Amino acid sequence: MASTKGQTILCKGAVCWGPGEPLVIEEVEVDPPQFGEVRIQILFSSLCRSDVTFWQDKPKIGLFPRIFGHEASGIIESVGEGVTEFVEGDHVLPLFTGECMKCIHCKSTKSNLCEKYRISSARGVMLSDKKTRFRVNGKPVYHYSGSTFCQYTVLEQENVVKLDPSAPLDKVCLLSCGVAAGLSSVWKVANVQKGSTVAIFGLGTVGLAVAAGAKKVGAGKIIGVDINPKKFERALQFGVTDCVNPLETNRPVQEVVKDMISGGVDYSFECVGNAQVVESALLSCHDGWGMTIICGVAGEKTPFTAHPAVLLLGRTITGTIFGGLKPKSELPKFVEMYMNKEFALEDFITHELPLSEINDAFKLLIDGECLRCVIHL
Ligand code: APR
Ligand code: ZN
Numbered sequence: 001m002a003s004t005k006g007q008t009i010l011c012k013g014a015v016c017w018g019p020g021e022p023l024v025i026e027e028v029e030v031d032p033p034q035f036g037e038v039r040i041q042i043l044f045s046s047l048c049r050s051d052v053t054f055w056q057d058k059p060k061i062g063l064f065p066r067i068f069g070h071e072a073s074g075i076i077e078s079v080g081e082g083v084t085e086f087v088e089g090d091h092v093l094p095l096f097t098g099e100c101m102k103c104i105h106c107k108s109t110k111s112n113l114c115e116k117y118r119i120s121s122a123r124g125v126m127l128s129d130k131k132t133r134f135r136v137n138g139k140p141v142y143h144y145s146g147s148t149f150c151q152y153t154v155l156e157q158e159n160v161v162k163l164d165p166s167a168p169l170d171k172v173c174l175l176s177c178g179v180a181a182g183l184s185s186v187w188k189v190a191n192v193q194k195g196s197t198v199a200i201f202g203l204g205t206v207g208l209a210v211a212a213g214a215k216k217v218g219a220g221k222i223i224g225v226d227i228n229p230k231k232f233e234r235a236l237q238f239g240v241t242d243c244v245n246p247l248e249t250n251r252p253v254q255e256v257v258k259d260m261i262s263g264g265v266d267y268s269f270e271c272v273g274n275a276q277v278v279e280s281a282l283l284s285c286h287d288g289w290g291m292t293i294i295c296g297v298a299g300e301k302t303p304f305t306a307h308p309a310v311l312l313l314g315r316t317i318t319g320t321i322f323g324g325l326k327p328k329s330e331l332p333k334f335v336e337m338y339m340n341k342e343f344a345l346e347d348f349i350t351h352e353l354p355l356s357e358i359n360d361a362f363k364l365l366i367d368g369e370c371l372r373c374v375i376h377l
Pocket of ligand 2 (some may be wrong): 099100101102103104105106113114115117168
C-alpha cells in the first residue's frame with residue numbers, strides 16, 4: 001500500500017453534530033501529525049461511560065461537531081517531526097491523560113496529573129497550534145481526549161504509550177481507561193489489604209474492575225451497590241460477595257452496608273459519577289480509618305456535602321483519575337500483567353460491533369445492558 005505519510009487521510013469516523021444526537025458516520029479528513037504528534041490508525045475502541053457523559057454534554061462544554069472515543073488501541077501510521085519515541089508500525093494505546101516526564105506532577109510520585117498533557121475534556125484542539133486535525137466537508141471537527149471513534153486520529157506523543165506487539169489489540173484497548181483505572185484505584189490509591197472490607201457503588205466496568213482488583217488482593221467481604229439488579233449476577237463472578245439495591249430498601253444505603261459490616265467498610269469506591277452516591281459511599285466507611293475513593297466522573301455541577309464530623313472522626317475521602325497510574329511509565333506493567341494472566345480483560349467485553357453500528361453501543365451502555373462494547377474500526 002502506498003504511504004500516506006505527510007498527506008491528509010480520508011477515512012470513516014463517527015461524528016457527533018450536537019449534544020445527545022445520534023453519531024453520523026462521515027468521511028473525515030485527518031491531517032498529518034505536526035511537530036511532536038503522531039497519527040494513529042485506530043483498530044479497536046471500546047465505549048466508556050465518560051464518552052456518554054460528554055456526548056450528552058452534561059458538563060455543558062458545547063464543542064460540536066466532535067469525535068468522541070478515548071479507550072482504544074491502534075498502530076502508528078506516521079509521526080511528525082521531533083518524534084523519537086515512535087515509528088510507523090508501533091502498536092500503541094492512546095492515552096486520554098498524558099505524561100511529559102518533566103513537570104512537577106510527573107516528577108512527583110504522588111501525582112499522575114501531568115501539568116501540560118493531563119485530561120482536558122474541554123479542549124477540543126491540539127496544544128501546539130490550537131487547531132483541530134479533523135474536518136468533514138471542510139468544516140473543522142473538535143477532538144475529545146483521543147477521538148478514537150475514527151479510523152485515524154492525531155495525538156501528542158505524550159498522550160500515547162507503546163505496546164508489546166504481541167498484546168492483543170482487541171483486548172488491551174480496555175486498559176487505556178476503565179479497567180486499568182479500577183484495578184489501580186484498588187492497588188495503588190487505596191492499597192487494599194488482605195481481609196479488608198470493601199463497598200463498591202456502581203457495578204459497571206470500573207466498579208467490576210475494582211471488584212476484581214479487591215478479590216485478587218484477598219479482600220474479605222466485597223459489597224456491590226447498584227440500582228440496576230441486572231448487574232448483580234455478573235458482579236458475583238467478579239468477586240462481589242453481597243449485593244445491595246438502594247431502590248429496594250427504605251433506609252439509607254449506608255445503614256444497610258453498616259448492618260452487613262459492623263461500623264462500616266474499610267474502603268468504599270464511588271464508580272458511578274454522582275454526588276449523592278459519593279455521600280453514601282463516604283457514610284458507608286468505618287470511622288477511625290475508613291477511606292472513600294471517587295472514581296466516577298460526575299457530569300453535573302452538583303457538589304456533594306458532608307458534615308465535618310464525618311471526616312473529623314478519621315475518615316478520608318480522595319479521588320483519582322486513571323487510578324493514579326502514570327499513563328506512560330506505569331501502564332505497560334498492567335499490559336504485562338494481563339499477558340501473564342494475572343487478571344482477565346475478556347470478562348469485561350460483553351459486546352462487539354462494527355463502527356457503522358456505534359449508536360447501538362451507546363444504547364446498550366445507557367440501557368445498562370453491557371460492560372464494554374468493543375467497536376471494530
Ligand atoms: N447508585 C448505585 N449505582 C448506580 C447509581 C446509583 N445512584 N446510578 C447508576 N448506577 C450504576 C449503573 O446502574 C451502572 O451499573 O452505576 C453503574 C455505572 O456503570 P457504567 O455506566 O458501565 O460506567 P463505567 O464505565 O463503569 O464508569 C463508571 O467511572 O470512569 C468513570 O465516567 C465514568 O462516571 C463513570 C464511572
Ligand atoms: Zn508532566
